[in-house]
Amino acid sequence: MYLKERNPSIQVLGIDVYGSLLKKFHDTGKLDRSEVYPYVTEGIGEDFVPQNYDMKYIDHIEQVTDKDGALMARRLAREEGIFCGYSAGTVLQGLVQLKDHFKKNDVVVIILHDHGSRYLTKIYNDDWMRERGFLKDEVITAKTIIERKKMRELISITPNETVVNAFKQMKELHITQLPVMEGEKNIGSITEYRILQLMLENPAHRDGEVGKIMGKPFPFVELNSTAVHISKLISKENTAVLVKSNSGALNIITEFDLIEAMA
Numbered sequence: 001m002y003l004k005e006r007n008p009s010i011q012v013l014g015i016d017v018y019g020s021l022l023k024k025f026h027d028t029g030k031l032d033r034s035e036v037y038p039y040v041t042e043g044i045g046e047d048f049v050p051q052n053y054d055m056k057y058i059d060h061i062e063q064v065t066d067k068d069g070a071l072m073a074r075r076l077a078r079e080e081g082i083f084c085g086y087s088a089g090t091v092l093q094g095l096v097q098l099k100d101h102f103k104k105n106d107v108v109v110i111i112l113h114d115h116g117s118r119y120l121t122k123i124y125n126d127d128w129m130r131e132r133g134f135l136k137d138e139v140i141t142a143k144t145i146i147e148r149k150k151m152r153e154l155i156s157i158t159p160n161e162t163v164v165n166a167f168k169q170m171k172e173l174h175i176t177q178l179p180v181m182e183g184e185k186n187i188g189s190i191t192e193y194r195i196l197q198l199m200l201e202n203p204a205h206r207d208g209e210v211g212k213i214m215g216k217p218f219p220f221v222e223l224n225s226t227a228v229h230i231s232k233l234i235s236k237e238n239t240a241v242l243v244k245s246n247s248g249a250l251n252i253i254t255e256f257d258l259i260e261a262m263a
Contacts, residue, residue: 001057013101014061015094017069020045022053023061040066040132043087043114060101062094067134069093070123077116077124077259085114086123116259120231124259127228140227142243145261146251154242154250156181157190159211166210167195177239179252180214186250188214191239218242218252230258 003010016023019039024032036047041064073089076082095110102108122128129135156179157166166178170192180188190210198205198213205213218240219233225243230253233241240254 001054004057011059012057013094013098014058015044015091016061016063017041017045017090018063018065020047020063022046022049023063025049026055026058026061041069041086041090043085044090060098062098064090064093064097066132070129070134072096073116073119073123076112082112083116083259084112085116085119088112088114089123120234125228125231127226140261141223142221142225142230142241142253143223143245145227145230145253145257146243146245148261149251149257154179154252157210158182159187159209159214161210162206163190163195163198163208163210163213164206166190167192167206175254177218177254179218179240179242180210186217186220186242187211189216189218189240190214193236220244221253227258227261234258 003012014022014026017039019035019037021032021035022045024030024035031049033047039045069086069090071089072093073084073086076084076089076092091110091112095108116124126135126140155169155173155175157169159180159182170176170178176193177189177191179186180190188211190213194213194215198208216238218238219242221230221233221241221243223243223245230241234255240252243251243253245251
């Protein structure tokens, strides 16, 4: 309403999911319950008309399938590094479907409004996608993930290094966590989030030793561990896993690696 008050030529494009009755209600003014059926896309669509749904401000509604919205969210993560949720993927898919609607000099604004962390066990889970017929039958394992990684060498830090040096190393290499190794022994871990907490608590921690503030070591997984199994081990408290290749070399699989492989 506000945007159109400021500039009446602005168009508002709504993106909805198949199974919701809002598009037909917008297009015809008829409340058709036969339009309603189950869908799995979250955070979008309705089986009733909300009181704050004022159709006169919406110029067009485009519907997107569950499959296309999920695949677009995974594509955003893989190709653009944007880790968004189901309905955000649906919104971008709707925009792609509307490509012929736009002229050369049109300015298009899209809001990617939800985060992908809530969907690790859903659209970023291959088994979940495969069960719904959204993916080809390909099993992703720890082996396939490390084979796809651009950086395979394990970057680690020793427990006697300073916290500030650990952070510098992360910054230079564009990584967010490091395993703490004592020789070949995996004894702990340190993350950017942990360093931030320590700095906020007491800036003097920057000169402390990593071994005194490190977290638990990242767990090991087998080479044949599936992406689904790995995703269950990754959380806010544990941001990566370690795996030993056939050659005996250690590799790390982070949350980003997992998402990139599954997207």
